Amino acid sequence: xxxxxxxxxxxxxxxxxxxxxxxxxxxxxxxxxxxxxxxxxxxxxxxxxxxxxxxxxxxxxxxxxxxxxxxxxxxxxxxxxxxxxxxxxxxxxxxxxxxxxxxxxxxxxxxxxxxxxxxxxxxxxxxxxxxxxxxxxxxxxxxxxxxxxxxxxxxxxxxxxxxxxxxxxxxxxxxxxxxxxxxxxxxxxxxxxxxxxxxxxxxxxxxxxxxxxxxxxxxxxxxxxxxxxxxxxxxxxxxxxxxxxxxxxxxxxxxxxxxxxxxxxxxxxxxxxxxxxxxxxxxxxxxxxxxxxxxxxxxxxxxxxxxxxxxxxxxxxxxxxxxxxxxxxxxxxxxxxxxxxxxxxxxxxxxxxxxxxxxxxxxxxxxxxxxxxxxxxxxxxxxxxxxxxxxxxxxxxxxxxxxxxxxxxxxxxxxxxxxxxxxxxxxxxxxxxxxxxxxxxxxxxxxxxxxxxxxxxxxxxxxxxxxxxxxxxxxxxxxxxxxxxxxxxxxxxxxxxxxxxxxxxxxxxxxxxxxxxxxxxxxxxxxxxxxxxxxxxxxxxxxxxxxxxxxxxxxxxxxxxxxxxxxxxxxxxxxxxxxxxxxxxxxxxxxxxxxxxxxxxxxxxxxxxxxxxxxxxxxxxxxxxxxxxxxxxxxxxxxx
Amino acid sequence: xxxxxxxxxxxxxxxxxxxxxxxxxxxxxxxxxxxxxxxxxxxxxxxxxxxxxxxxxxxxxxxxxxxxxxxxxxxxxxxxxxxxxxxxxxxxxxxxxxxxxxxxxxxxxxxxxxxxxxxxxxxxxxxxxxxxxxxxxxxxxxxxxxxxxxxxxxxxxxxxxxxxxxxxxxxxxxxxxxxxxxxxxxxxxxxxxxxxxxxxxxxxxxxxxxxxxxxxxxxxxxxxxxxxxxxxxxxxxxxxx
Ligand SMILES: Cc1cc2nc3c(=O)[nH]c(=O)nc-3n(C[C@H](O)[C@H](O)[C@H](O)COP(=O)(O)O)c2cc1C
Ligand code: SF4
Ligand code: SF4
Numbered sequence: 001x002x003x004x005x006x007x008x009x010x011x012x013x014x015x016x017x018x019x020x021x022x023x024x025x026x027x028x029x030x031x032x033x034x035x036x037x038x039x040x041x042x043x044x045x046x047x048x049x050x051x052x053x054x055x056x057x058x059x060x061x062x063x064x065x066x067x068x069x070x071x072x073x074x075x076x077x078x079x080x081x082x083x084x085x086x087x088x089x090x091x092x093x094x095x096x097x098x099x100x101x102x103x104x105x106x107x108x109x110x111x112x113x114x115x116x117x118x119x120x121x122x123x124x125x126x127x128x129x130x131x132x133x134x135x136x137x138x139x140x141x142x143x144x145x146x147x148x149x150x151x152x153x154x155x156x157x158x159x160x161x162x163x164x165x166x167x168x169x170x171x172x173x174x175x176x177x178x179x180x181x182x183x184x185x186x187x188x189x190x191x192x193x194x195x196x197x198x199x200x201x202x203x204x205x206x207x208x209x210x211x212x213x214x215x216x217x218x219x220x221x222x223x224x225x226x227x228x229x230x231x232x233x234x235x236x237x238x239x240x241x242x243x244x245x246x247x248x249x250x251x252x253x254x255x256x257x258x259x260x261x262x263x264x265x266x267x268x269x270x271x272x273x274x275x276x277x278x279x280x281x282x283x284x285x286x287x288x289x290x291x292x293x294x295x296x297x298x299x300x301x302x303x304x305x306x307x308x309x310x311x312x313x314x315x316x317x318x319x320x321x322x323x324x325x326x327x328x329x330x331x332x333x334x335x336x337x338x339x340x341x342x343x344x345x346x347x348x349x350x351x352x353x354x355x356x357x358x359x360x361x362x363x364x365x366x367x368x369x370x371x372x373x374x375x376x377x378x379x380x381x382x383x384x385x386x387x388x389x390x391x392x393x394x395x396x397x398x399x400x401x402x403x404x405x406x407x408x409x410x411x412x413x414x415x416x417x418x419x420x421x422x423x424x425x426x427x428x429x430x431x432x433x434x435x436x437x438x439x440x441x442x443x444x445x446x447x448x449x450x451x452x453x454x455x456x457x458x459x460x461x462x463x464x465x466x467x468x469x470x471x472x473x474x475x476x477x478x479x480x481x482x483x484x485x486x487x488x489x490x491x492x493x494x495x496x497x498x499x500x501x502x503x504x505x506x507x508x509x510x511x512x513x514x515x516x517x518x519x520x521x522x523x524x525x526x527x528x529x530x531x532x533x534x535x536x537x538x539x540x541x542x543x544x545x546x547x548x549x550x551x552x553x554x555x556x557x558x559x560x561x562x563x564x565x566x567x568x569x570x571x572x573x574x575x576x577x578x579x580x581x582x583x584x585x586x587x588x589x590x591x592x593x594x595x596x597x598x599x600x601x602x603x604x605x606x607x608x609x610x611x612x613x614x615x616x617x618x619x620x621x622x623x624x625x626x627x628x629x630x631x632x633x634x635x636x637x638x639x640x
Numbered sequence: 641x642x643x644x645x646x647x648x649x650x651x652x653x654x655x656x657x658x659x660x661x662x663x664x665x666x667x668x669x670x671x672x673x674x675x676x677x678x679x680x681x682x683x684x685x686x687x688x689x690x691x692x693x694x695x696x697x698x699x700x701x702x703x704x705x706x707x708x709x710x711x712x713x714x715x716x717x718x719x720x721x722x723x724x725x726x727x728x729x730x731x732x733x734x735x736x737x738x739x740x741x742x743x744x745x746x747x748x749x750x751x752x753x754x755x756x757x758x759x760x761x762x763x764x765x766x767x768x769x770x771x772x773x774x775x776x777x778x779x780x781x782x783x784x785x786x787x788x789x790x791x792x793x794x795x796x797x798x799x800x801x802x803x804x805x806x807x808x809x810x811x812x813x814x815x816x817x818x819x820x821x822x823x824x825x826x827x828x829x830x831x832x833x834x835x836x837x838x839x840x841x842x843x844x845x846x847x848x849x850x851x852x853x854x855x856x857x858x859x860x861x862x863x864x865x866x867x868x869x870x871x872x873x874x875x876x877x878x879x880x881x
Contacts, residue, residue, distance in 0.1 A: 081822065092820035096809035365811070382811070387686050387704045529789070529815035531687050536730035539813050540764055567726050570699040571689045607765030 534577025746860025
């Protein structure tokens with residue numbers, strides 16, 4: 001069995017070389033990504049391991065790779081071999097991890113690595129035109145570093161800025177509210193080699209955008225009070241209170257939280273772990289971003305209470321790579337809590353109540369939000385979902401009993417500890433006690449965070465956020481439910497519409513097929529590749545959606561999409577593949593016209609696409625004018 | 641003696657022990673459930689999904705499903721066979737499987753399971769991926785074109801040979817097997833022809849060199865009898881080298 005990683009939190013992840021004022025930016029010939037010598041690799045990795053003050057542990061592999069990527073804008077091969085040796089793992093394991101995560105690269109990206117968020121809501125706000133414009137003025141090809149190594153411009157999956165999009169990441173740091181003016185200014189900064197630190201601060205401002213508060217966001221607790229409640233009431237009583245409150249997981253699936261904690265507590269082991277799932281990868285979801293920004297103390301309080309109940313000494317916050325900009329403040333909060341005796345040894349003076357939390361950063365992989373893939377990632381591996389049983393509560397991180405909960409779940413638990421079970425029970429429905437944070441985006445006047453008691457109807461929510469003339473609502477993200485207008489009386493709760501919180505609104509003017517295509521592209525890109533139906537089926541169904549888009553599909557193709565989709569639902573190894581075809585299948589049923597309107601008037605059309613086949617010729621001749629095309633060509637991102 | 645516990649596989653009672661999966665118990669009872677990534681020597685994987693079965697209206701991979709008393713498992717209805725055919729077709733179009741030009745033809749489990757499920761065509765459009773061949777090893781040749789990502793070579797090399805020669809890398813359709821060596825070439829790895837990993841591949845991706853057509857076509861493992869009777873080509877056999 002592998003050893004758990006020690007803390008490497010002392011390493012600052014927020015100081016990439018380009019932010020140093022006097023940093024000269026390397027050109028391609030001298031780029032360390034190509035020319036890094038063995039002794040340089042060795043000394044850099046020694047520095048990492050020394051600064052980390054950590055026992056070399058393969059569990060920290062992903063963290064080291066994130067740091068190397070930030071240093072060299074790629075993972076130079078020399079560093080792979082040194083790292084493999086130091087961590088006593090095969091070099092091929094290191095390569096396999098690099099190739100799995102979108103934000104890690106074997107060859108250098110541009111010194112400015114610009115990634116546009118590719119969610120449908122960003123597109124609805126004009127991201128495609130802005131992407132095209134930036135590529136044009138910087139003279140770059142999508143996904144390819146410019147010849148001087150200065151910049152890359154590419155797409156990435158939803159970055160969680162849907163309420164203030166279009167969004168992008170520049171060297172991992174989020175920039176919001178893009179428009180043509182800002183794009184022009186960004187291009188200027190890139191051409192002038194302006195270090196990121198000197199870019200206007202307001203570009204990096206991410207607003208909380210809380211539009212509606214209910215009990216969770218308004219009823220404040222004093223730091224430490226939930227831990228005191230645990231000490232005063234005792235673990236068993238507090239667990240019963242959480243049980244009575246009816247708290248269910250807020251990540252989407254709604255598993256009873258107390259039951260999960262009890263299963264873990266009742267498993268005999270010498271070590272236990274608490275893990276917070278802050279991977280928030282579901283397209284259209286951004287409520288954890290806000291909770292991490294403004295309610296971090298409550299989150300850590302909830303994790304500490306959980307640790308006290310199950311007997312964990314160590315916790316991890318799995319923070320999605322897209323939220324790198326939140327990390328520094330989160331580390332500060334943790335540090336303050338250590339100083340206040342709310343973390344560390346003998347918490348609040350209780351002999352033997354030891355617990356601390358480390359932040360682990362993701363690197364661009366939606367699948368790592370799936371709890372067992374997240375554990376694999378925390379162990380320094382590719383994020384491949386485990387088979388079940390065993391369940392994480394019995395054999396989780398490093399084989400030890402582990403509780404994994406969503407950010408919002410832990411915050412609810414902390415407040416229940418202070419206010420009691422009835423506090424939660426007072427809101428919501430019989431089977432869904434309490435409230436749910438919704439991340440609302442798309443066609444509405446006031447996008448942002450809305451907290452509602454469970455049981456609130458979709459029509460009420462649409463009215464509150466200023467949505468008019470609504471054609472469809474996508475609840476629970478790309479993997480969720482597509483609602484037609486006649487279903488707007490349905491309500492948000494586990495009995496009806498279960499959701500992690502994504503709520504995207506589409507008005508009558510929107511082409512819904514663009515949404516379907518966007519989600520299908522997303523799942524093809526994000527499939528971990530482990531099992532056949534999701535890996536291959538997801539690609540086949542995506543090709544068929546594209547065939548519909550270009551007007552080449554026939555009725556037969558629609559039947560084929562249904563067959564592949566239902567096989568994916570039934571045969572996939574994990575929830576990703578099982579839900580990936582949802583948008584296709586539901587729109588085929590509820591919005592058949594968006595497909596039939598584009599069908600070729602024949603019973604059969606070959607899958608061979610002559611225009612796509614011409615792409616290599618276009619590339620060689622550097623032509624992309626209409627005369628070099630035979631039909632529409634779907635754009636693609638450069639990484640998997 | 642305590643009464644044996646059983647579950648039903650296509651209506652037939654199959655005895656099982658504590659900790660058995662449906663696959664374990666079925667194979668022990670001499671019942672065939674089609675599979676590719678499974679091999680009784682190794683911990684179950686559940687990636688190819690070809691062993692899909694239906695229990696109470698829900699679908700599972702038999703190789704990872706714990707056996708439970710009185711469970712009623714559908715292993716051979718036309719609906720289940722159709723799903724398996726589609727999964728196999730997906731594997732065929734994902735890679736480049738030119739059976740007539742493959743040395744493994746006739747002893748290949750992918751081909752044999754396709755025959756067993758009566759798969760008549762690849763059905764889906766081919767992806768025709770560009771994949772390479774690694775012929776750097778003196779005794780072994782590796783065809784990425786034929787790899788179905790079953791992970792058996794990875795498990796065999798790590799768990800039996802203790803070498804970690806093979807690793808599945810990448811994500812989604814870009815997943816592929818890579819080799820653990822300084823150059824990344826198979827020839828520079830620690831792989832030896834006598835390793836378990838060298839003979840574990842269910843398809844023609846890992847083949848011994850200079851052994852072409854030793855067994856003539858027509859006399860190969862699955863040429864006269866189906867895989868349901870003959871069993872896997874990659875299990876340890878006394879009568880085979
Ligand atoms: C593909 C996939 C992605 C997921 N992403 C997330 C996520 O980003 N955040 C999250 O909390 N749960 C996510 N989940 C659900 C988790 O597996 C798990 O159920 C959840 O973290 C449990 O916490 P809860 O009980 O507090 O909801 C995802 C599940 C799947 C199948
Ligand atoms: S369903 Fe998709 S994401 Fe899940 S294990 Fe299979 S390939 Fe991976
Ligand atoms: S090479 Fe063979 S054994 Fe290895 S993953 Fe591919 S198909 Fe399986």
